[in-house]
């Protein structure tokens with residue numbers, strides 16, 4: 606019983622969390638994604654009515670204008686942001702003391718630099734929150750989010766091995782002569798020039814890319 610109580614106490618200490626979620630989880634360089642700051646308020650609940658936090662990220666991540674998340678909206682909250690530091694609350698009297706349910710507090714559109722590669726880490730700092738009595742603060746535990754931008758394969762890299770070479774030409778040839786089915790879209794599509802047919806022009810186009818005469 607003692608062990609159980611200690612376990613529950615330990616869980617309780619970690620119960621209030623601010624979380625980071627990225628959608629898609631591994632955005633490609635040059636693409637946009639949505640970063641969500643969520644709240645997990647499990648038992649024993651803090652019944653948080655407000656939360657304040659800030660984000661920071663690497664230079665390859667550009668943050669857009671934050672917006673209210675579903676949990677904040679459902680509780681009738683507002684967000685007040687100064688750069689990447691945001692307060693989810695309601696500062697207009699009469700104060701809105703509705704607890705915020707578990708869910709998304711704020712979303713940030715983010716743009717990943719075209720030059721991004723390798724693991725990238727976005728950190729979140731909690732400045733705490735308030736419960737309905739306003740007398741006691743709520744301490745949120747936080748964890749950074751690390752993601753690796755997806756590797757964008759050249760459309761000429763038909764076998765997806767990361768390089769454009771004669772092996773890819775061969776795959777296009779096999780599709781052009783009908784040995785293999787002509788694939789029009791997706792990774793491995795032999796119709797690399799997008800004209801709707803697999804023919805001699807496609808392996809020729811890959812050859813031009815290998816020679817550096819057109820961009821890969």
Ligand SMILES: [Ca+2]
Nearest residue numbers: 762764766768
């Ligand atoms: Ca290849």
Ligand SMILES: [Ca+2]
Nearest residue numbers: 796798800802
């Ligand atoms: Ca074609």
